[in-house]
Amino acid sequence: MKQLIITGPKQANFDDLEMPVCAQDGVIVRARVTAISTGTELRVFRAIPVDEAGQFLHERMPFRLPVENGYSMVGDVIEVGADVSEFDVGDRVFASAPHGQFAAVDATQVTLLPDTIPDEEAVMLNILEVAHCALRRGDPAVGSNVAIVGQGVIGLSLTAYADAFGFRTVVVDSVVERLEVARKMGVLLAVNSSEEDRYDRIHKLFGGDGADVTFEVTSHWSGIRTAMEMTRTDGKVVVVSRHTNVPDFNPFGHPFLGKRLNLITSYGHQATGSRWSRHRSFSLTVDLLARRRLKIRPMLTHRFPWQELPHVYHRMDKGDPGIVGAVIDWAPVD
Numbered sequence: 666m667k668q669l670i671i672t673g674p675k676q677a678n679f680d681d682l683e684m685p686v687c688a689q690d691g692v693i694v695r696a697r698v699t700a701i702s703t704g705t706e707l708r709v710f711r712a713i714p715v716d717e718a719g720q721f722l723h724e725r726m727p728f729r730l731p732v733e734n735g736y737s738m739v740g741d742v743i744e745v746g747a748d749v750s751e752f753d754v755g756d757r758v759f760a761s762a763p764h765g766q767f768a769a770v771d772a773t774q775v776t777l778l779p780d781t782i783p784d785e786e787a788v789m790l791n792i793l794e795v796a797h798c799a800l801r802r803g804d805p806a807v808g809s810n811v812a813i814v815g816q817g818v819i820g821l822s823l824t825a826y827a828d829a830f831g832f833r834t835v836v837v838d839s840v841v842e843r844l845e846v847a848r849k850m851g852v853l854l855a856v857n858s859s860e861e862d863r864y865d866r867i868h869k870l871f872g873g874d875g876a877d878v879t880f881e882v883t884s885h886w887s888g889i890r891t892a893m894e895m896t897r898t899d900g901k902v903v904v905v906s907r908h909t910n911v912p913d914f915n916p917f918g919h920p921f922l923g924k925r926l927n928l929i930t931s932y933g934h935q936a937t938g939s940r941w942s943r944h945r946s947f948s949l950t951v952d953l954l955a956r957r958r959l960k961i962r963p964m965l966t967h968r969f970p971w972q973e974l975p976h977v978y979h980r981m982d983k984g985d986p987g988i989v990g991a992v993i994d995w996a997p998v999d
Contacts, residue, residue: 669764677975685769693744733763796822815882816843849963
């Protein structure tokens with residue numbers, strides 16, 4: 666089987682591996698499609714750790730190469746472990762699995778999919794859930810003015826939820842292609858971060874005030890500064906993206922200290938058994954997709970055959986502005 670492997674900084678290859686063994690509490694999934702989480706996967710492709718000491722590749726994963734990349738797959742169950750009763754051979758499922766032709770997955774990381782959700786939308790589930798968790802952390806009230814700084818794949822996912830839940834939403838980005846996607850997804854205002862009157866336009870739309878809750882999804886400290894500047898006094902700023910460098914401004918200097926901002930970070934689901942645990946959160950997102958309430962089609966900009974995945978990473982590394990939601994097709998080669 667083919668498996669995408671990051672072997673070094675900016676080095677991505679396909680390895681030929683043995684078929685995985687099915688665990689008693691797991692399943693084997695044959696991939697139909699996988700999705701690129703552009704921010705996380707590009708950081709791994711560049712071999713950038715999450716901590717200053719260089720010890721961790723992910724939050725709890727030691728920094729070691731070679732390593733697999735990706736965490737989103739839609740495919741068909743081809744084998745079921747002896748202790749698994751909730752899945753059958755032939756089920757179409759979403760699995761938290763890396764880019765590859767097959768994956769052995771713990772049953773707790775697998776979600777059964779209704780026929781009404783196309784593969785290319787269902788494969789975005791984990792990516793959507795990053796945004797969903799952030800929205801829960803920010804907890805905007807009904808009628809809130811919401812701003813989203815950054816319209817990559819996570820930012821656009823937040824845009825989709827904000828539209829589904831009826832928030833008045835403004836987005837900011839420096840890439841015109843992404844702003845155009847956001848407009849197709851129903852935002853009230855999409856503003857280029859280079860526009861000199863951007864804050865005047867946003868404040869005018871929000872009745873002379875800043876956003877009640879602003880989400881930062883840029884991975885740049887300038888994005889956090891923008892988020893803090895466009896949020897009202899006593900408002901919330903939710904930092905969703907990973908920041909691996911140091912700030913180039915004082916987040917507690919003037920005028921930010923006087924605004925009494927609530928700075929919140931978002932990472933992962935609530936604990937099992939909580940109101941918005943992984944299972945419950947996924948169930949809502951699946952329902953929203955199935956009922957066509959979560960409108961993510963405009964953000965799905967590209968579909969590539971699996972053989973092109975290393976080349977796609979290189980395109981993203983060079984700053985290709987057009988690649989937003991990228992789906993990898995694992996259809997067999999004739």
